[in-house]
Amino acid sequence: xxxxxxxxxxxxxxxxxxxxxxxxxxxxxxxxxxxxxxxxxxxxxxxxxxxxxxxxxxxxxxxxxxxxxxxxxxxxxxxxxxxxxxxxxxxxxxxx
Amino acid sequence: xxxxxxxxxxxxxxxxxxxxxxxxxxxxxxxxxxxxxxxxxxxxxxxxxxxxxxxxxxxxxxxxxxxxxxxxxxxxxxxxxxxxxxxxxxxxxxxxxxxxxxxxxxxxxxxxxxxxxxxxxxxxxxxxxxxxxxxxxxxxxxxxxxxxxxxxxxxxxxxxxxxxxxxxxxxxxxxxxxxxxxxxxxxxxxxxxxxxxxxxxxxxxxxxxxxxxxxxxxxxxxxxxxxxxxxxxxxxxxxxxxxxxxxxxxxxxxxxxx
Numbered sequence: 001x002x003x004x005x006x007x008x009x010x011x012x013x014x015x016x017x018x019x020x021x022x023x024x025x026x027x028x029x030x031x032x033x034x035x036x037x038x039x040x041x042x043x044x045x046x047x048x049x050x051x052x053x054x055x056x057x058x059x060x061x062x063x064x065x066x067x068x069x070x071x072x073x074x075x076x077x078x079x080x081x082x083x084x085x086x087x088x089x090x091x092x093x094x095x096x
Numbered sequence: 097x098x099x100x101x102x103x104x105x106x107x108x109x110x111x112x113x114x115x116x117x118x119x120x121x122x123x124x125x126x127x128x129x130x131x132x133x134x135x136x137x138x139x140x141x142x143x144x145x146x147x148x149x150x151x152x153x154x155x156x157x158x159x160x161x162x163x164x165x166x167x168x169x170x171x172x173x174x175x176x177x178x179x180x181x182x183x184x185x186x187x188x189x190x191x192x193x194x195x196x197x198x199x200x201x202x203x204x205x206x207x208x209x210x211x212x213x214x215x216x217x218x219x220x221x222x223x224x225x226x227x228x229x230x231x232x233x234x235x236x237x238x239x240x241x242x243x244x245x246x247x248x249x250x251x252x253x254x255x256x257x258x259x260x261x262x263x264x265x266x267x268x269x270x271x272x273x274x275x276x277x278x279x280x281x282x283x284x285x286x287x288x289x290x291x292x293x294x295x296x297x298x299x300x301x302x303x304x305x306x307x308x309x310x311x312x313x314x315x316x317x318x319x320x321x322x323x324x325x326x327x328x329x330x331x332x333x334x335x336x337x338x339x340x341x342x343x344x345x346x347x348x349x350x351x352x353x354x
Contacts, residue, residue, distance in 0.1 A: 030157035034180035
């Protein structure tokens with residue numbers, strides 16, 4: 001499943017994932033955003049792995065935010081924008 | 097804490113013979129390290145390309161961004177850089193690319209947006225002297241009334257800030273669309289209409305050869321901030337070659353975000 005979201009005033013956030021037994025798996029966030037340090041991308045993917053496929057945006061955004069250490073800097077991307085892209089991937093996958 | 101001024105640093109220029117794509121990626125990492133460690137003066141490096149490349153951003157998905165069959169068909173190497181941002185399509189002579197490696201003090205206390213504006217200011221002045229009214233367009237573009245001219249990517253790396261920019265000189269749009277998967281939404285952002293044959297803001301708006309545009313940029317930087325001619329040291333080049341071979345040529349790096 002694949003979802004994209006262009007954050008207003010920001011960059012493109014892309015999410016590819018599968019759903020297994022109602023849970024997100026093989027979650028991969030990508031895009032033309034800026035993120036420091038770069039290892040934070042792994043933390044974001046890991047924060048989404050195993051979440052319920054019915055989790056709402058606020059829940060997903062909170063899970064991402066909670067997984068990020070205080071030194072992480074985001075430019076053109078936010079936990080909320082990633083959550084929107086996840087919901088879009090799930091929505092489009094459900095229609096397919 | 098107060099920010100340092102450009103002129104407080106003794107800037108050095110590196111503008112050498114064409115180099116292969118993976119070596120350029122490696123040089124950005126090595127030179128940022130050297131400036132961070134205080135072993136190298138703050139540096140402006142102008143890139144010359146030995147061969148065509150697609151350069152994807154640190155967080156972009158390889159298969160989502162690049163048509164690998166198209167790239168293979170055109171003999172175009174795909175490399176991933178260390179900074180975020182979007183993909184660029186490079187053929188020798190079709191773009192102007194440069195990197196600035198500065199001590200972190202230059203952007204101390206600035207927001208990302210402020211530090212992009214600061215780092216782009218000199219090139220916007222150079223473009224103005226060439227007759228192009230351009231501006232920094234957040235988040236990371238350089239634009240003119242006729243559309244996008246280029247894009248910047250910045251990363252703060254240990255004790256240094258790396259700011260690199262690619263500007264379109266004369267890009268073959270059809271070939272670019274063969275190798276980059278650019279959605280319709282994104283196409284307008286690349287300064288081109290879908291029917292455009294070439295994306296050539298610097299060539300068409302200056303009427304000058306690429307080399308003359310680069311010379312003006314160097315002259316402007318030198319006048320504003322001071323700039324002495326320099327070169328890569330043998331040690332820097334050796335380390336970059338090793339890094340190119342052991343990291344930037346490896347599939348595990350290029351496909352790190354598959």
